[in-house]
Amino acid sequence: MSADSTPVRLLQITDMHLFADSGKTLHGVNTHASLQHVLAAAARHPKPDLVLATGDLVHDQPAAYPILAGMLKQLRAPVAAIAGNHDELEELRAIKAAGLQVGGTYRLGGWRILLLNTQVPDKVGGHLGQLELEFLQESLQVASGEHVLIALHHHPVPMRSAWLDRIALDNSQEFFAVLDRYSNVHAVIWGHVHQGFETEHGGVRLLATPSTCVQFLPRAAQFTLDDKPPAMRWLTLHHDGRVETEIEWL
Secondary structure, three states, X not given: OOOOOOOEEEXXXXXXXXOOOOOOXXXXXXXXXXXXXXXXXXXOOOOOOEEEEEOOOEOOOHHHHHHHHHHHHHHOOXXXXXXXOOOOHHHHHHOHHHOEEEOEEEEEOOEEEEEOOOOOOOOOOEOOOHHHHHHHHHXXXXXXXXXXXXXXXXXXXXXXXXXXXXXXXXXXXXXXXXXXXXXXXXXXXXXXXXXXXXXXXXXXXXXXXXXXXXXXXXXXXXXXXXXXXXXXXXXXXXXXXXXXXXXXEO
């Protein structure tokens, strides 16, 4: 464990659904304007150590990735991204040079941040493929002495929302079977569900984060929009494994 006791500060933004046309809207919300509103609010805070962009970065329009990368530069912080069901993974990886790192492992202080790809091409729901499960297993094996936070796009636990739970991570049992072998995983975060949510699994905090644009009504049987505003999540990771977090609604 690092002797440095300075907390690690993370910003999670998710489900931006950006279009190449800055005037286009999603369910009546201008996603470019709402993201800019979120980023401007985030920029008023001390700079985070890492920004986690957890999927559905664009809305089926890879041409919006360079626009997104340009907007994120105002945070003056490194950005780690994963793909959601509305993303094109290879197109996303292609803009790595623009400052957007995709997937992988990030070591900050005594923490290891793991980004998992749950995207299934042409599917709305998610799945952790064998290579991702092996990456998770191997990463946790070598993370002895470090605290771990895991980010993914699809939710690994039921949200008590019938329509959303049909498009969840479809092999969450395999995911948790790996996690249950280790005691140093302290939090799992995701997007996809456009709402705030918290529960736990074996002492691991499980956290869903609202979108930077539109929100979904919790516990709805069918697709239903909520009237809550755009949001982001701040996380403070302490050297003793504690995780402090809050959702900032705009």
